[in-house]
Amino acid sequence: MSWLFPGFLAGAALIGLPVLLHFLRSKPKTLVPFPSLRFLGDMAIRDTRRHRIQRWITLLLRCLVIAALAAAFARPFWQGAAAKNHQALVVALDNSMSMQAQGRWDARRAQALVRVAKLGEGDRAGLMVMFPRPTWIVPMTDDIGRVRSALANATPGFENTRYAPGLKAAIEALESVPAAERTLLWVADEQRAGWLGVDLARPVPAGIKLELGDVAPSPGRQAAIVRLQRDGKTRVTATVRLFSPDKDRREIIFGEGSRELGHQAVELVSGENTIPLEVPADIKYLRVSMVPADDLKADDTAWIVLEQKAGNAVLLDPVEGPDFLAHALQSTKKIDSTGLDASGLPKGAWPADSPVILRSAQSFMPPRVSELDRFVGAGGPLLVFVDGSPSQTAWLAKQGIKIVPRSGTDTPWNLRDWDAEHPILAAYAGQSLLPLLQVDFQEGFNLEGAQLAPVANWPDGAMALAEWNNQGRRALIAGFPMTREATNWPAQPSFVPFIHQAANWLGSFSLMRHECRIGDTIPLPPGEGTWRLVDPPDPSAPRTAAGSVRPGLPGVYEFASGQDHRLYAVNIPPAESDLAPWPDPVQLHALANPAKAAGNQAKAPPSAGPAGREISENQQRLWWWVLAFCGLALMAELALANRTAL
Amino acid sequence: MQLLADLPSLELKARYMIDGFLAGRHRSPQKGSSVEFAEYRAYQPGDDLRRVDWRLYARTDRLHLKQYEEETQLHVYLVLDTSQSMNFQSRPELVSKIAFARLALAAIGLTAQRQGDAFGLALVGAGLQDYLRARSSMPHWRSFVGRIESVKPGGTTSLAKCLEDLAELIPPRSMVVIASDFYEDSPLLEAAVRRLRYDHHDLIGLHVLDPVEIDFDLDQTGHFLDVEDGRRLRVDVAAVRKGYLDKFSAFCGDLDELFHRAGGDVTRLRTDASPITAISGYLARRSQSL
Numbered sequence: 001m002s003w004l005f006p007g008f009l010a011g012a013a014l015i016g017l018p019v020l021l022h023f024l025r026s027k028p029k030t031l032v033p034f035p036s037l038r039f040l041g042d043m044a045i046r047d048t049r050r051h052r053i054q055r056w057i058t059l060l061l062r063c064l065v066i067a068a069l070a071a072a073f074a075r076p077f078w079q080g081a082a083a084k085n086h087q088a089l090v091v092a093l094d095n096s097m098s099m100q101a102q103g104r105w106d107a108r109r110a111q112a113l114v115r116v117a118k119l120g121e122g123d124r125a126g127l128m129v130m131f132p133r134p135t136w137i138v139p140m141t142d143d144i145g146r147v148r149s150a151l152a153n154a155t156p157g158f159e160n161t162r163y164a165p166g167l168k169a170a171i172e173a174l175e176s177v178p179a180a181e182r183t184l185l186w187v188a189d190e191q192r193a194g195w196l197g198v199d200l201a202r203p204v205p206a207g208i209k210l211e212l213g214d215v216a217p218s219p220g221r222q223a224a225i226v227r228l229q230r231d232g233k234t235r236v237t238a239t240v241r242l243f244s245p246d247k248d249r250r251e252i253i254f255g256e257g258s259r260e261l262g263h264q265a266v267e268l269v270s271g272e273n274t275i276p277l278e279v280p281a282d283i284k285y286l287r288v289s290m291v292p293a294d295d296l297k298a299d300d301t302a303w304i305v306l307e308q309k310a311g312n313a314v315l316l317d318p319v320e321g322p323d324f325l326a327h328a329l330q331s332t333k334k335i336d337s338t339g340l341d342a343s344g345l346p347k348g349a350w351p352a353d354s355p356v357i358l359r360s361a362q363s364f365m366p367p368r369v370s371e372l373d374r375f376v377g378a379g380g381p382l383l384v385f386v387d388g389s390p391s392q393t394a395w396l397a398k399q400g401i402k403i404v405p406r407s408g409t410d411t412p413w414n415l416r417d418w419d420a421e422h423p424i425l426a427a428y429a430g431q432s433l434l435p436l437l438q439v440d441f442q443e444g445f446n447l448e449g450a451q452l453a454p455v456a457n458w459p460d461g462a463m464a465l466a467e468w469n470n471q472g473r474r475a476l477i478a479g480f481p482m483t484r485e486a487t488n489w490p491a492q493p494s495f496v497p498f499i500h501q502a503a504n505w506l507g508s509f510s511l512m513r514h515e516c517r518i519g520d521t522i523p524l525p526p527g528e529g530t531w532r533l534v535d536p537p538d539p540s541a542p543r544t545a546a547g548s549v550r551p552g553l554p555g556v557y558e559f560a561s562g563q564d565h566r567l568y569a570v571n572i573p574p575a576e577s578d579l580a581p582w583p584d585p586v587q588l589h590a591l592a593n594p595a596k597a598a599g600n601q602a603k604a605p606p607s608a609g610p611a612g613r614e615i616s617e618n619q620q621r622l623w624w625w626v627l628a629f630c631g632l633a634l635m636a637e638l639a640l641a642n643r644t645a646l
Numbered sequence: 647m648q649l650l651a652d653l654p655s656l657e658l659k660a661r662y663m664i665d666g667f668l669a670g671r672h673r674s675p676q677k678g679s680s681v682e683f684a685e686y687r688a689y690q691p692g693d694d695l696r697r698v699d700w701r702l703y704a705r706t707d708r709l710h711l712k713q714y715e716e717e718t719q720l721h722v723y724l725v726l727d728t729s730q731s732m733n734f735q736s737r738p739e740l741v742s743k744i745a746f747a748r749l750a751l752a753a754i755g756l757t758a759q760r761q762g763d764a765f766g767l768a769l770v771g772a773g774l775q776d777y778l779r780a781r782s783s784m785p786h787w788r789s790f791v792g793r794i795e796s797v798k799p800g801g802t803t804s805l806a807k808c809l810e811d812l813a814e815l816i817p818p819r820s821m822v823v824i825a826s827d828f829y830e831d832s833p834l835l836e837a838a839v840r841r842l843r844y845d846h847h848d849l850i851g852l853h854v855l856d857p858v859e860i861d862f863d864l865d866q867t868g869h870f871l872d873v874e875d876g877r878r879l880r881v882d883v884a885a886v887r888k889g890y891l892d893k894f895s896a897f898c899g900d901l902d903e904l905f906h907r908a909g910g911d912v913t914r915l916r917t918d919a920s921p922i923t924a925i926s927g928y929l930a931r932r933s934q935s936l
Contacts, residue, residue, distance in 0.1 A: 030868030035731035035743075035859060036829045037872045037879050039893040040886055 004075035004617045011070035018062040022055075054640055061637035068630035076626065077617035088140065088179035089125040091116065091151060092170040094163075094188030096131050097518070097576045099156035101219055101296045104189050111213050112151055112187045119144045124177060127151055130166030130188075131159030132519050132550070140177055158298060158518045158554055160573035161194030167204075174208050183209045190582045193575045200587045210592035223248060223268055224299035224577030225288055228569075230306060231276070238275045238288050238302070242268040243578055254279065254288040257535055261286070279306070285556045285567055287535055299577040303535065303556045303569040313341040314503045315356045317363040324490035325357060325482060325499065332500040340503050350375040355506035356382050359482055361389030369395060381474045381506035386445045387481040401449040401468065401477060406458065412440030415464050417457040422467070423548055424455065424476070424502045428494075435494035443486040445479040452477065474506050517573045522549050529561030656795045657788070660752035684713040685783055690760055713762060713782070721780040722758045722765040722928075723816050724751040726794060727826030727854075729771055729803035730874045736858035740917050744799045747825035747854045750921040752791055754823055754928045759787045766816065767793055770808035770826075772801050777815060802874045806834035810841050818845045823928060825852040827859070828901055829874075839908045849910025850928060853901065857918050862890045 003009060091112055099105045119125055125147045126140040138150045174182045184204065188194070190212070204210045227239040242248055247270075253263040254277050261283070266275055279286055289301040314329050329342035345363075350356055350371055362368060369391070376382060376399075386392065386403050393403055406413070418425060418433050428436070436456075446462035455476070456465040468475040480486055489495050516522055524531075524545060531549055532542035535556040542560075551557060557568045582588055617623075689698060689709035697711045732744035741749075751767075758765040759782055766780035767790050776793055778786075805826055816822070822842055828835065828851065842849060858864060862883070870881045898914065905912045913924055 031878075032864065032868055032870045032881075033734065033873045034870045035734040035827060035856070035873060037870055037877055038829065039890045039897065040870065040879050040881055 001076055001078060003071075004077065004614060006074055008073035008075075009070055011073065012067045014066050014070075015063045018059060018066070022059045058637055058640040061633045061640065064633045065630055065637060068626050068633060072623040072626040072630060075617050076622045077620045078622070086122040086124065086179050087119070087181035087183060088174060088177040089116065089119060089123065089183045089185055090140070090170045090174050091125065091127045091147065091185045091187060092134075092166050093127065093129045093137075093151070093154060094131070094161065094166075094191075094194070095129040095154065095156045095159065096161040096191070096194070097156065097158045097298050097572055098161055098189055098191045098194075098296065098579050100298050101189070101222075101579050105156050108187045108189065108213055109151060109154070112185055113148060115185050115211065116144060116148050116151060124179065126173060127154070128166070128170055128173070129154065129157075130163065130169075131157060131161065132552075134166045134169035140173065157552055158572055158576075159552070160517070160519050160576045161188075161191045162197065163188065163194040164197045167198060171204055171208060175205065181209070182207060183211055186210060186212050188213070189579070190585075190588060191576075191578070192580050192582050193578055195582045195588075198591075200591050203591055212588055212592055219295035219579045220244065221248060221294040222296055222577070222579055223250065223290065223294055224296070224572070224574065225290060225302035226272070226299075226574035226577065228286065228288060228302050228304035228571075230304065233281045234279055236277045236279050236286055236288075236304060236306070238277055240266070240268060240273045240275060240290065241574070241577065242270050242273060243580070245270050248294075250290045250292070252277070252288060252290055254286055256283045256285060256287065257537075285535065285569060287556070296577065296579060298554070299572045301554070302571045303554070305556065305567040305569045307567060313343050313354050314507070315345050315350060315354050316342055317345050317356075317358050317360050317368070319360050324484075324495075325359070328490070328496045328499045329503065331496055332503075340500065345371075350380060354380075355503050356380060357385070357503075358382065359385045359387065361387065361391050364389070364391040364395040376475075382468075383476045383478065383502060383506060385478045385480065385482040386447075387483075388445055396477070399449075399468075400451055401447065403479065404446040404448065404462075406444040406446055406462075410459075411442050413444055413458055414441070415439060415456040416459060417454065417461070419455050422455050423505045424498070426501055426505075428497070435492060436498070439487060439489045439492055439494065441480050441487045441489075443481060447477055447479045476502060476506065516568055516570045518552065518554060518570060519550070519573060522551070522568055522570075524548055524559050524561075527561045529559050529564075531557060531559050534558045534567070656748055656752050657791045659749055660756045660791070686710040687713055687760075687762075687784065720758075720763040721817055721820040722754070722763050723768055723780060723812065723820050723822050724755055724765060724790075724794075725768045725770060725809070725812065725822060725824040725826070726751055726797065727771075727803055727805060727824070727828075728769050728775060728797050728799050728801075729829075730800050731803070731827055731829055732854070733799035734856050734859075734873060735917075736856045740856065742799075743827060743854045743856055743917055744797075746915065746917045746921060747852065748794050748797075750852055750854070750915065750924040751823065751825050752794060753921060753925050755787065755790050755794075757925055757928065758782070759784065765790065768808070768812050768815075769793070769797050770803065770805055770812075771799075772804055774808045774811045777812070780816070780820070803830060805830040806838040809835075809838035813838075813841050813845055813847075816845075816847070819847065820845075821848040821850065821928075823850045823852060825854055825924075827854055832900055832904070836904050839904055839910070843908040843910075849905055849908055851901070851905050851910060851912035852924050853898070853912050853914045855914065855916060857916055859894070860916060862887050862894070 093112075094108075099108070116125060122142070123144065124140050124142055125138075125144055126136060127138040127147050127150050128134055128136050137154065138147045141147065170184050174184055222243040224241055224243070225238055226241045229237045229239070231237050236254075238252065238254075240250075240252075248268045249265065250268055251263055251265050252275055253260060255261045261279055262277070264275070264277075266273065277286075277288065284307045285303055285305045287301060287303050291300075293300055316323065316326055316329075323342075326342040329340045332340050345356070345368070348371075356372075356375060358364070358372070363372060372395070384392075384396070386396070388403065388405055396403055414437055416437060418436055420428075420433065425433070425436075444458060444464060446458065447464065447466050449466075449468075451469050452463060452466035453469065454463045454466050458464045458479075464479045466477050466479075468477050482490070484490065528544060528546040530542040531545035532538060533551075533553065533555050538555075545559065549557075549559075551568075551570045554570050554572050557570060559566050559568065686699065686702070687710065689711055693711055699710050699712050702708070702710050726744070726747055728744065732747065733742050735742040735745075755765045755767075762782055764780035764782040765786075767776065767778035768774060769776040776797070778790060778793060803826070805824075805828065809822075809824070812822070839849060864883045868881070870879045872878070902912050915921060915924055
């Protein structure tokens with residue numbers, strides 16, 4: 001017997017009440033001898049043995065009523081009773097790009113179809129694809145045919161492989177399903193990169209059987225264009241990685257759209273090969289392909305956007321002492337080619353397409369404040385670090401933003417409730433946000449305003465970092481000064497990635513001319529526009545997009561909004577091209593640990609997760625019976641209590 | 647009653663009561679010719695002087711009457727209920743029901759003896775415990791008193807069964823005086839009474855009751871213990887008093903009706919009153935019988 005809300009069982013402690021009252025009730029101590037009780041009869045209460053037993057039964061019934069009430073509220077159910085002799089099967093499908101390798105998809109899918117065909121009446125199954133995030137194609141259902149059909153029609157995508165989320169989601173799903181036998185059918189190529197981050201020493205939970213398929217062999221011939229980089233106006237360097245040990249001869253063909261710009265034969269050696277390509281200066285993007293195709297064709301083509309764009313400078317107002325922000329922005333150049341330039345505010349008008357970061361009170365006082373007003377009026381992207389100065393406070397108040405200095409002795413404060421979906425946290429995607437939570441603040445301001453949307457909060461829930469919806473343009477308000485006295489953030493490793501991503505988002509110039517990968521969230525320029533695949537040509541109509549997009553196919557995309565047309569090159573994640581399987585199959589089978597799993601299954605009934613427990617309870621509805629028993633006990637108690645009263 | 651209670655023996659109590667009650671009031675109802683000499687007995691005021699043995703008076707200077715066994719002699723059987731319920735005494739200043747019944751029966755027995763009636767004794771409890779055939783001699787009186795005085799109350803009563811057993815033993819047309827609280831099942835009791843009536847016995851019921859049984863004026867609330875079967879009841883006196891009195895009244899009415907249908911009478915005796923009432927009833931009934 002299990003309980004959905006076991007806390008209610010504590011209510012059974014109220015049993016002590018009738019027991020206490022039973023023993024505390026007044027009992028007449030006088031004994032009056034009388035010649036005959038025949039004239040008292042029903043008017044009196046017999047204190048016979050039978051009568052005493054009735055009183056004990058009454059007490060028992062009262063206790064039972066209370067216990068039954070507590071039990072009914074605790075919602076009892078039999079674990080796994082609903083599916084005593086049935087099995088549940090979750091098919092976890094690796095739909096990453098590596099499954100496009102020759103023969104892999106068909107072989108593994110055929111194995112899965114055979115396994116699904118073994119399911120019988122009353123069994124349940126579900127189909128889940130693991131990428132880009134675990135998603136149910138067919139949620140757990142009795143309709144096995146639907147699962148079979150969906151499995152037969154499934155196709156692999158271009159996503160990167162990371163097994164950990166899919167494994168976790170599949171196990172959780174199985175744990176939540178009541179069944180006598182629960183199986184996770186793992187339909188994957190066991191790519192080495194995918195298992196990184198999974199604790200292989202920790203087998204799947206007891207009661208769940210993990211069925212791994214055959215580990216796919218390493219491909220005989222595999223090379224991928226892992227990177228394209230512009231080196232000058234007319235030169236692009238292609239980096240090709242050959243994964244097979246033997247040399248391979250290929251021909252590199254490059255062009256723009258249907259226009260072929262050139263081709264050259266190359267001999268690839270195992271590892272990375274750099275191939276310079278001379279291209280015209282007037283092209284907008286370049287497509288580079290390798291022929292003949294190898295085991296995995298999808299990564300034999302890559303794209304790069306070559307059109308010029310205004311500089312990616314970030315404008316900073318001057319501050320006294322060391323300028324941590326300027327240092328951080330300059331250091332972003334070491335991260336990758338999307339590095340930013342930090343420069344001071346111009347004397348004239350501030351360019352509206354460059355992000356401006358303001359920290360000092362002077363920026364909110366004449367004459368600079370007039371430029372600020374003009375910049376904001378034009379929808380310029382802005383980041384303000386609040387220092388609480390009167391001029392800054394007054395300017396923000398004019399924009400409808402109120403700042404309230406924080407007080408209290410509970411410093412240092414940390415930021416919490418980070419909006420993990422916000423684009424400025426893209427640098428932390430898939431990683432821990434812990435570094436952001438560990439930053440200490442000695443000074444801070446609570447932000448209030450109807451136009452503010454929180455990105456992070458102070459420990460008491462007040463807004464600390466917010467996105468300011470400034471007429472569709474991007475702006476951020478940070479409720480803390482960016483000084484070493486106020487915070488230790490500049491000295492933390494999380495500072496540079498955060499500033500880099502924030503400035504990128506503000507300026508909307510990230511990932512534009514450079515590498516963008518399948519699975520990345522691409523921030524779009526402000527406003528609504530159309531999003532379409534330019535190369536390879538897509539016959540389908542452009543779709544409307546705003547905010548950000550997450551393309552699922554490689555190629556060159558165009559976002560058009562009014563006169564603004566921007567191109568985005570989306571390529572295959574380079575790690576996905578490495579088709580090598582996990583080197584030690586024994587480790588993978590230890591993860592399944594069939595002997596232990598079977599043993600545990602025999603010993604202990606599988607435990608359902610919260611959702612499964614609720615489903616089981618809902619199906620059984622034992623609480624109705626308990627409540628009915630409670631009613632009967634109550635009626636019996638009333639009948640007996642009337643006899644034993646006095 | 648207190649004076650009576652203080653007297654040391656039942657014989658004395660009976661004599662005291664009878665002497666005071668009968669002095670100069672009654673002539674012996676004995677009539678008819680003698681058939682067979684039975685015994686002498688001392689002259690009692692009211693005796694017929696014609697029956698005085700003058701010769702014996704001449705020799706002894708004492709008045710004695712000659713007693714004869716007569717065919718018309720009345721046989722009186724005194725039945726005493728010895729069950730535990732008869733041992734009830736609600737207050738210390740009162741006598742128990744059985745003590746009261748003993749006195750009443752002893753007085754009746756003495757009256758019968760003095761009037762030349764043969765009187766016997768039946769002690770009834772769970773069964774017929776003791777039986778004394780009817781005689782009218784003085785030694786028989788003393789034996790009667792000794793037995794009635796030594797009886798120890800206890801157990802339950804099967805009054806009806808005992809009366810039916812007694813009916814097999816006693817001669818027809820006797821007078822049966824029953825001292826009991828009559829806590830017996832009515833149908834059984836009715837059958838027994840009908841049986842006695844069948845043999846043309848005269849029936850006198852002495853319904854001996856403690857005042858508490860009649861008035862139910864207790865001020866206690868608690869467990870009531872049935873002194874016969876040990877059953878217990880939790881009783882709130884105030885709550886059940888009316889119901890009790892109604893039921894008790896109905897019981898008494900049924901008992902009276904039962905005896906009346908059998909041609910008998912019931913005299914209700916309270917232990918806080920004088921047992922003389924019992925003798926009056928007896929004498930009135932006797933005069934009807936003869």
